[in-house]
Amino acid sequence: MIIRHPIAWGMDRYRSRSRAAASGRHAAHGRARAGSAPAIRRIGIGDLREALMKGIEDFGAYRTDVIFVCLIYPAAGLLLAGIFGGDLLQILFPLVSGFALIGPFAAFGLYEMSRRREQGLPVSWIDALAVLVSPRSGAILTLGLVLMAIFLAWLFAAQLLYLATLGPEPPASIGALLHAVLTTGPGLVLLFAGIGIGFLFAVLVLTISVVSFPLLLDRPVGVTTAIRTSVRAVAANPDTMAAWGLIVAAALAIGSLPLLVGLIVVMPVLGHATWHLYRRVVAPGP
Numbered sequence: 001m002i003i004r005h006p007i008a009w010g011m012d013r014y015r016s017r018s019r020a021a022a023s024g025r026h027a028a029h030g031r032a033r034a035g036s037a038p039a040i041r042r043i044g045i046g047d048l049r050e051a052l053m054k055g056i057e058d059f060g061a062y063r064t065d066v067i068f069v070c071l072i073y074p075a076a077g078l079l080l081a082g083i084f085g086g087d088l089l090q091i092l093f094p095l096v097s098g099f100a101l102i103g104p105f106a107a108f109g110l111y112e113m114s115r116r117r118e119q120g121l122p123v124s125w126i127d128a129l130a131v132l133v134s135p136r137s138g139a140i141l142t143l144g145l146v147l148m149a150i151f152l153a154w155l156f157a158a159q160l161l162y163l164a165t166l167g168p169e170p171p172a173s174i175g176a177l178l179h180a181v182l183t184t185g186p187g188l189v190l191l192f193a194g195i196g197i198g199f200l201f202a203v204l205v206l207t208i209s210v211v212s213f214p215l216l217l218d219r220p221v222g223v224t225t226a227i228r229t230s231v232r233a234v235a236a237n238p239d240t241m242a243a244w245g246l247i248v249a250a251a252l253a254i255g256s257l258p259l260l261v262g263l264i265v266v267m268p269v270l271g272h273a274t275w276h277l278y279r280r281v282v283a284p285g286p
Contacts, residue, residue: 038219038229039282043277045240047240048243050276052269052273055270055273058114058268061117090159090167090170091158091162094155098198102148103267110128112127113272115275139216146223147205150204157201158194158198166186202245206245207230210241213274214274252266252270
């Protein structure tokens with residue numbers, strides 16, 4: 001008898017589950033075309049409330065597995081903060097706040113957990129990671145790279161803004177940076193201009209990703225179709241999607257305060273809720 005390494009066993013298990021899940025999805029879709037455009041529904045604030053409640057239910061049902069998956073969020077955030085915290089203190093806040101720009105991609109495993117629970121299938125952290133070896137992984141990673149490029153563009157813009165206002169010398173400390181931002185003219189320009197530019201980046205990411213990742217996971221569509229569907233969903237529901245964006249921003253801000261530890265709870269709830277929001281705004285396929 002051969003005793004296998006737990007990690008190797010886990011990888012084989014989620015590969016086999018992924019293949020089985022993929023076969024089931026492909027059979028259900030039948031002759032669905034990769035470029036077909038899903039229909040969009042009109043939704044309201046009540047739908048956001050229901051999506052959040054279902055997200056909380058999913059988190060409660062699989063709390064242990066979800067927390068295991070989501071430990072990576074504060075760990076990655078603190079690692080990045082440590083990397084950029086030396087001579088680049090001026091982009092520490094843009095780095096933390098910009099986490100929302102890659103959050104839709106970081107939550108891909110949570111969408112899968114909600115999808116499996118919805119269908120009555122087994123759910124664990126192994127099933128969440130199975131997305132990485134699924135037939136949809138290429139499209140999901142491609143869209144993830146798009147969000148990463150936007151995130152890096154935001155950091156670059158924040159650095160340029162600092163150089164144009166309080167630079168070129170880096171701040172001596174966090175306290176010195178906060179004092180300069182809140183008590184000097186150039187600092188206030190940096191503050192309000194940064195909020196405005198960050199808002200534009202956030203709107204862009206919300207528009208292209210609010211339903212695109214769950215759609216890529218759920219149906220055999222391409223990245224372009226997924227992005228277009230997300231844009232159409234926002235265009236059809238501007239007020240509701242704006243409210244959703246504010247909810248996400250507020251929740252991430254609260255979760256980031258205690259050294260990003262709150263993200264262990266905030267991220268899974270938002271991730272699960274995003275799946276249920278997708279179910280409400282995108283009509284079922286053929």
